[in-house]
Structures are given as C-alpha cells and as structure tokens.
Amino acid sequence: MEPLHEKKLIHLEEVANHVREGIIDMLFEAGSGHSAGPLGMADIFTAMYFHVLNHNPKKPNWSERDRLVLSNGHICPVQYVVMAYAGYFPVSELKTLRKLNTRLQGHPHRGSLPGIEITSGPLGSGLSQAIGMALAAKLDKKKNRIYCMLSDGEHEEGNLWEAVMFAGKNKLSNLTAIIDRNNIQIDGNTENVMPLESLRDKYESFRWNVLEVDGHNIERFVGAVFEAMATYEKPTVIIAHTIPGKGVDFMERDYRWHGKPPNKEEAKEALSELRTLGNRIKSEHE
C-alpha cells in the first residue's frame, strides 16, 4: 500500500460520495435491503478497494490478493457499488440487486459474483472464516493480508468471540478486523439491546491490538491500517466509529433506517442531498 497523498485523499472522498449515490439508486431499484449500514461504511469501503487492498478486479482469483471478508453481509450494497466502480463487473448490473437470476444476491454469495470471498448474512461467522484464510496464508508463507469487516451488533454472537479468542491465541498478525461501530441494530441502539462496551477492553483482554478511528476520516483510517501492518505479534482490530446513514440527513443516526430502503420521494431527496454535497453546490442540480 502506498502512502495516501492529499490529491488521492480528495479523490477518494469524491468517490465515496458517488458510492453513496449508487447505494441509494440500487436500494430504491431493489425495493428492499438495508440503507444505514452501507451509507455509513461508504468511506471505509472506498478506501479499501481504491487504496488499501492489493487486488486486481480483472483477476479476482489471483492467489496473492488481499482478502476482504464481509461478515455482516447485509451491508453488501456498499461492497457491490464499490466493486462495480473498481471494475469487478459492469456498473449497470447494480440495478439487478435482489432480483431473479442476479449475481448480486440479497446477501453476498461466494461463487455468484467474482471477488466475493465468502457467503455471509448469518452474523458472527465471518471472522472465523477470515481466520481460516489467515491460517492458510501463513501455512503457504504468503504475504497477503486478510481484512474482515464486522458490524457492532454481531458481537452479540458467541461464534464471534470464539474467533476473537482463537486469533489472539494464534497471534494472527496478517489479520485485521474492522468494526463498523455505528451503535445501531435492528431492534434499536446496541447499548440498549445488549451493551457491547467496552469493545476496546474486551479485544485487548483477548490479546488484540486495538485502534479507534473516525470511520469517515479516510486519512485516519488508512493510517490505522498502516499501523496494523506494522504490528507483528497480534491481530489488529480497528474500531471505526461511523454515523449510520451518513450523508443523508434524514437517515443519519436513526436505527429505523437499518433494515429498509428509501421510497421514491426519499430516494429523490437523498440523491439531491448527496449530489449537492448537502446544498453546498445547489445550482447545477436544481
């Protein structure tokens, strides 16, 4: 991974905004799906596919590629949009999300779409699969890195803590977990449904290196990934504090947008806000 220069940073921020537009478009078209999580993770997914990952969209099965494992499969719209923009498949295919015969399944399926590393949706099992990939890479003496995207809510699953324990024991330094800490889940605020704090203390006690960043600050996020790469005796978890629904004012921080798509009016309003960068460049989009 190269250092992140200012010009690239500005470019990535622009791409992330386009990614949010793509998410709104595809969710409206699909008529079902999750809104808040994908919008909240647009900055990080953009940073991953356009800066962090060592990958080749034209050769999705390249054996030396870094692996991005999406554990909380329900936020796949953000992954689909970013992957389409990166060149894994035609952007026009985004409109097929959740429709019959699509490669863009409602929850991602390995084998359906090139570049999807695991099937996910049922929560709590992605980190273990990333561990399996990290073990295989170590056995094969490969230098690729394994990134696992996790939600905060899925930390209520027992399977996930089994994985955390195992990775700490085995000092899997080629593994980086990234938690979308947006504090919402379907039934409400995570701390009301089932308190997760202190996530930092929990991971540290399981022998992980713990970093915390603003999940919308791409520069800080990339800096944390660099730090993870320079940590040799432990796996690293980056707790990325994000705003669910980020970029669309009426969706931000509202857990009710966790599991539903925008209707026609809402999509129009959301797109207008994104395209005008929150009314900062109003004129050309009126």
Add this chain to the structure above:
Amino acid sequence: MINAKTKLNPKLFDADVEKLPIRNGFGEGVLIAGETDPNVVVLCADLTESTRSDGFAKKFPERFFEVGVAEQNMATIAAGLGVSGKIPFIASYATFSPGRNWEQIRTTISYNDSNVKIAGHHAGISVGPDGATHQAVEDIATMRVMANMKVIVPCDAIEARKATVAAAKIWGPVYLRYAREGTPIVTTNETKFIPGKAEIFWESKKPEVTIIACGTLVRSALLAAKQLEKEKIGVIVVNNHTIKPLDEKLILEVAKKTGAIVTAEEHQIAGGLGSTIAELLAKHNPTPQEFVGLQGVFGESGKPEELMEKYGMSVKDIVRAVHIVLKRKK
C-alpha cells in the same frame, strides 16, 4: 450366503471376532491423507485423543489446529481454510459437530461449497454410558438435507479408514459418521470401497427381501441373514455406506429383484437411511419397506448391546422386520 467377491472378514460371524472402534479408522485414514496431500489439515475441539486426531497432531503439528471447546468456530475456520486451497477435516462428537454448528456448516461450508470434511464421532446410541446428550441420532438427516453435502457412514474401522482417505480426494463438503465403541470387523483391506457405490455383502440363491444397512448395523444385517437362511428365507444384504449420493441403480435393482425392503440404521428412522431409500422407491418403484432404527425417541445410558436391544436395533429386530415386510409383500 456371503458374496465372496467382497472378501469380507471370514471371522465376522464368530463370537470372538476382532472389535475396533470405528474412530480408529479416522485416525489412520487422516494420517494417510495427510501424508499423501500436504494441503490436508485437521481441526479439533478439545477431543484430540478421543477422536483419534492425536496421530496427525503429532506428525503434522503445524497443520493441526486446536480450537478449544468451540465447534462453531471450528466449522467456520475450516470454511475459510477450505476456500483457500486447504482440505480441512474437523473432528468432534457428532452431537456437537454437525449438531451445534449446523447453521455454520450450512452457510459457510455447504452453501460456500468449501472443501471441508466433517468427522462426526460418537454417532448413534452405542456411545452407551454417556447417555442421550452424547448420542447423535439425527446427524444423517441434518447433513443429507443440505445441498452440496455428501454423507458417508462406514461399517467398521477398516471401511472408516478407506472412507476418510477417499473423502480427502472428493471435492467439496463431506460428512463422515463414525461410531465410538469397539465394532466388529466386517470387511478386510481387500474389500472394495468406492464412495457412492453400495455393495451386496450377502445374496441368497432365491432372495425374497433386501436388507439395506449402514454403519454398525451392517454386521447385524448379515447375522440376521444367516438366521433367516435357517428359516429358508432368501435375503440380499446391501452395505449402503454412502447415503448421499445414493447408489440409485443398485437400490432399484435389488428392490425390483426382491420386492421387499428392510432398512437398518443406528439413527432416527425419520430422515436417515430408511427415508433416503423410501424417497427413491416411492418415485420409481413403490416397495413395501420396514424401518429398523430409533423410533422417534431419545436414547439413555447403558451398555451398547443393552441399548440396541431396548431401542429395537438388534439382530432380532431386523429378523422381525423381515417377517413383517414379507407379510406385506403381495
């Protein structure tokens, strides 16, 4: 009479026939698989010795992963290894794996089509004194129902070794079911084992009924056949070690030839071997069938032979089922 071509153990009917835990076959088989292919890895959930994974762990420590008492984690880590060029075997008791981790197996192994081999030990009620918590009697049903999954139930330690070696060479998810206790040796090293190919172990001159068995009940079926011979009832005994994919051709042939079927398995009669056979025959050639197996109840503590008798899976029960099915035969 015994089908000579199958080269079965000549002492198989003897009271002092050699007995070995079927799990020994796993231990030997996985070691051979590991020597043959450097991509074979083994994961175990705190039952290394009991599942006979210790030989592999000693010989290939870098390819052996102790996950602790965490069967869900074991299955999902294996799923990640299996899509990364490795051939993972996961070993635990069948009540826990594939019991407790069923959804992980479904989503991350089966649906992912990850190259994982699930070794379920202590299957059936012959686990004995441990009691019903540790007696897996639903695992054939819960595994065979999954798309992409193959299911193999070896009848003794020798067949278990062959099945384990073979599973490493079969692409994709495979469930291997191993019983715990000393099980009489039925086959020999020379007995043919081809996954997906059932074998006729016994065929009388004029067979009137076919007993299709798997696992520990294969020998019981042969003992039943011997007894029925004295009653002048001709029998075919099929060792149906591969539940999925089923050897449909052979099953349809014997059903046509005899017109009556008894299935025998150390498993719930719902969803297991008997159901598999019934599904096939109902479609192609409806045939009277009796089901020897656990009749919808849980087991309990006891000696294996006591349990098999109490729960209706003894030689006597197979003979009785033959008498009943022959009465139903038109």
